[in-house]
Amino acid sequence: MNKEKLYDVVVIGGGPAGLAAALSADEKGASVLLIEREARLGGILKQCIHDGFGLVRFGKKMAGPEYAQTFIDKIEKSKVHISLLTFATSIEKCDDGVRLTLVNCDGVETIIAKSLVLSTGCRERTARQIAIHGTRPAGVYTAGSAQYYTNVLGYMPTKKCVILGSGDIGLIMARRLTLEGATVIGVYEAKPTPSGLTRNIHQCLHDFNIPLYTSQTVTRVFGKERLEAVEVTMVDENMCPIKGTSKIIECDSLILSVGLIPENELAESLNVACDNRTKGPVCDQNYMTMQDGIFVCGNALHVNDLVDYVSESGEGAGKSAAQYQNEKRRLVEINPDNSFLYVVPQRLNLEKPIDSVVMFFRSNIERGKTKLSVTVDDKEVYTKIYRALRPPEMERISIDFTKLPIDEKSVIKLSLKEVSK
Amino acid sequence: MNIVCIVCPNGCCIEVNRNGDQLEMSGNLCERGRKFVEAELTNPTRSLTTTMRSNSEIMPVIPVRTDGEIPKDMMFDVMAVINQGCVKVPVKCGDIVVKDILGTGCNMIATCSVNI
C-alpha cells in the first residue's frame, strides 16, 4: 500500500464554513485538504440565490452564490488542496491524529490529518419526523429540495402549494415560487409566533399578500400519486391538534420548513460529545470539540441564521486547527440557565486566550427589554441590555473573561432577565 | 402606522406619524431605517433575485440579481423579461447580463461564475 498522505488540517465540507476554515488554516501556514462531496464548492449557498448575505461581513447585500464566490475565488488562488466529488466514508483516531477513508471516482484512499475540521452543515427535518400522516404522494418537499429543483435544476416543484413552517427558507421559497408564477396559498406555523426573521415575513410574505397562519399545522396529506390536498388543524399551546378545527386545502405541493438539524454522523463516529440543545458537538472557544484535534464550525456546530457568523466560526476553527499542537486543555464549563435555547461555546479552555471570547446564543422565548448577565463565581463580568429577543434571532457577544480570576473550578453562568421599560 | 424595516436582519419596527409635511419616526436603530420608510411611503423599491436560463453544460439556470432596487410594483414585469433571456457562458460573478432592465436604471448581474 502507498504511504498515506499527511495533512496538517483536513476540512470536511466545502460550504461557507469549510471554505472559511480551509482559507484561515492555509493563512496560518498549515497544509490543508478541503473535501467536498459535490462537484462544485459553495455548499447550500449555491441554491440560496436570494440576497441578504454578507451584510455583517462585507457591509452589502449579496446573493448566496455571490457570497460563496468571494471565498471560492480566494481559495482557488491559495495553496489549499481541494478534492471535489469526494466522500469521507469513515474516520478513526490514530497515533498521528485522525485517519480518513475517502472515496471518489479515482478510488478509495486513506489519509492522515493532524487535525480535522467538521463543516458538514445541517439537514432539514422531514415530513415523517414531524409526524405528518396520510398517503405518500409526490409533492411533499422540504424547502431545501424545492429550492434545489427551482434554483438549480430550473423546474417548478409546484403550481399551488401550502408551506408548513415559517423558517427562513420557507419564507424565502414562498416569495421565490410566487415570483416564478406559483400560488402560495399560505404559510402555516404550529408555534404561536413565526420562526423566521421579521424582515423575511415582510419582504417575502406581506409584499406578495401571502397569508401567515400561526398555531396551525398540517396534520394529514391526501393523494395517491400526486398530492391533492392537505388537512390543516389548529393546535393548542402544547402544539396538540384541537379536535374539530380541521379543514382541507386543495394543493399540489406541501413544502416544509420545519427546522434544521446539524449533521454530525461523522463526529458521532469519533464519539464527539454533543449538546442536546444545539444538536451539535460541545466545543470550546476555539471550536475544538471534546475530542482533541477535532474542530467543528458553521451549521454543523449549531444552526446559524446568518452566513456571516458561519464564516466567522469557520475562520476560528480553521485557525485553531492549524495551530493545534496536541497540547493539554484546561476546561471550564459554561452554564446558561433555562432562559436560553442554547449558548455556544459550552466550554472555555483556560490554556488559550480568554480576553475576547465570542459567544452566540438564542433566547428560549420572545422577550421584551432584557438584560443578559454573565457571571464568574457570582460576580458579573459582562452585561448587555437588549431591546427585544426572539428565538429565531441569534445574538453574538464578545466577552473578556480575564477581568476576574478564573480556574477549572469556577462557575460561569449566563442568564436573561426581562427589565421594565 | 408601523413599518418593518427590511434593510438588515434587525428588522426594526418603526412607528411613523405624519405631522403636516414632516414624518415623525421612532423605533429605527439607524438612519437607513428612516430612508427605508420614506421610500416605502413614496416609491417602495426592492432588489430582485432570480435565475436566468443559460447555455452552460452544467447549469441550466444561473442565479442573477438587480444591482440596485427596482420599483416594487415592477417585479413581475421584470421577471417576464428575465424569463425570456439567456446568459451566455463563460460568465463571471458580477457581470451585467441585462442592461438597464425595463428602464429602471438597474442592471441584472450574474451572482456566480460559470466557465462551461
Added chain:
Amino acid sequence: MHIVDQLNRKLDARFGDKVRAQQEGDVVTLTGHVDTWMEKVEAGRMCASKQRSYYIVNDIVSEKEDILPMRVPPIKDTLLEGKHYDAVIIGAGIVGSAIARELARYNISILLLEKEHDVAMQASSRNDGMVHPGIDLKKGTQKQKYNKLGNEMYDKVCEELGVPFQRVGQYLGFVQKGAKYVLPLTPVHWHKMGVPCKYVSRKELLEKEPHLNKEVVCGLSFPSAGIVCPYNLTIAYAENAVDNGVKLSLDTAVLNMNVQNGVITSVVTNRGTIYPGVVINAAGVFSDEVAQMANDRFFSIHPRKGTNAILDKKAAYQVQTIASFLGTASTKTTHSKGGGVVSTIDGNLLIGPDAVETNDKEDYATTKESVASTFAKQGIASPLLKIPDIITYFTGVRAPTYEEDFVITKGRKTKNLVHAAGIQSPGLTAAPAIGVSVAKMAVELLGESKEVTLNKNFNPIRKAIPRTAELSIEERNQLIKQNPDYGVIVCRCEEVSRGEIIDALHRSVPCDTVDGVKRRVRPGMGRCQGGFCGPLVTGIIAKEKGISIDEVLKSGYGSELVYNPTKEALQNE
C-alpha cells in the same frame, strides 16, 4: 343441527334478520345488509370455521362504506392483444414473482402481470421483513406447512438470488413470574411442530439483548427466524424470472375473464385480451376478486392494515435480533404475527406492525394512532424506544380470508386455474415454498393437454447490484477502476454511489422511478429521506432514460415530481 342453522341463530342474535347464511358444499355464503364495514367483517368472523371445515364467502352489503374498487392504471393500449401464453400469473408481489421464477424452470411461455408500475408495490414492500420460525401457527394449516418449507429454503434461495439474508433468531421474553417454571417444558411443543426452539434464562436473554426491559423473567429463543428485505427479494425473484424468459408486463390490470365450460378462455386487461393455458391467481388483496372473475370464488378477503415504523440507524443498538414480549407481539388478538422490534437487514430498527380492518384494499395512509399504539406496545419490551428516532413509517394491507389461512390449491370449479390467495403473514416466509408448489400444480394442469419439459438453460443465479459501501477497500477500488461512477456518492445517509443508481435503472425488471431506485439501491432510505439526494436521483433518471426532469415519476403514473421549467426559454429547447 346443521352448521348453517347454528350460524343463522348467531347472526339473528347479533344482526336480527338483516344477515343470512346459506351453505353449498363446504362454502357458507353470507348475504344481507349492515350499516358499516366493521359489522360486515364482524359477521364474517363470527361465522368463520375455527377448524376450517368450511369457507366463508361474505357477500353482505355494508350500506355506508362498502369495499372500494381496485385502482386501475390509466394506460389503455393493445400491447398484449391476442397474445397466447402457457401460464399467466396475476400479481407480481413476492408470491407471483416466486411462482414466475419457479415456472421458468420449464419450457413454457409465461406472462407475469402487475397492475402497478413496479413489482413489490403492495404488501410485498410494506411488511416487516421477518422470516418467521412459525411460532403461533396451527398444525395442519397451509400457513404452517408453507412457513416451515419456506423458512428452510431461505438460505439457498437468497444465495442464488444475491439477496442479503440473516438468521438472527427471534427472542420472546416473558415477564410473568411463574414463567421460569413452566417455560423450560415448552420447547417440546415447538419441536413437534418442526420449529427449533430453546429455553433461555433471564441472564442469557439479557446477554443477547442487553437493552430489553430488565423485568424480563426468562424467554424462548427461535434460532430459525431471520430477516430479509422483502422488496429486494421480490425484485430479485422477478429479475431472475425475466432473465430466464418470463415476460413481465407492468401497469397491466386484469379487468375480466371469459370462462366457458369451467375453462378460462381469455383474460381481459387494460392492455389487451390474453389467451392463457393456465391462470395463476397471486393477486394479494384482490385474489378474491380474481377468483370471482374466474368463476371460482369460495373465499373472501377482508383487508387488514398494518403500520410499521423505521428508526434511525443510531437507535439500532437497542435490539440485535427480533425481540418481543409475550402479549406485545400483535399475535394474540389479531391473527397476525407482529414482529415486535426487528433489527432489519439494512441496519435500522423496525417497530410494529399493528392490525386495523379497512374497507380499502389500497389504503396505505398512516395514522398517528397506529404509530403511537405500536410504540406503546413494543416499548414494554424495549424501553429505550423513542418516537424522535423515527425516520419514516409505512402501512401495508394484508389479505386475510375469514379462515385466516392461505388458499393454495388448483381451481375448484375452474380447471385451468391455480390459487395462491389469501396470503398474509407469514407469506414472505412461505413464498419460496408456495412458488415451488404452485409452479408444480400449474405444470400438472398444463401437462394434461401438452408435454411440459424442463428448461435446461434455466439459470438460478442472479447477480445483484454491488453495494459499494459494504465492499472491502480493495474490492471497492477495483470496481471504481472499472466504472468511476461507483466512486461518486449520491446518497450520503446510505452511502449510495451514482454507479449503483445507474445499475438500478438498467436491470431486467424495468425501473424508471425515484421510488423504484430507492427500493433497489436505497438512496432516500436514510435519515434525510431524500431531502438531499431526491433531486439528484431525479436528474440521473432523466439523463439515463433520455427524458426531461418534468417527466420523471416518483412512483406511478401521475406522480411527476416537478411541473414545467421555470424559464420559458428552457421549454423551447
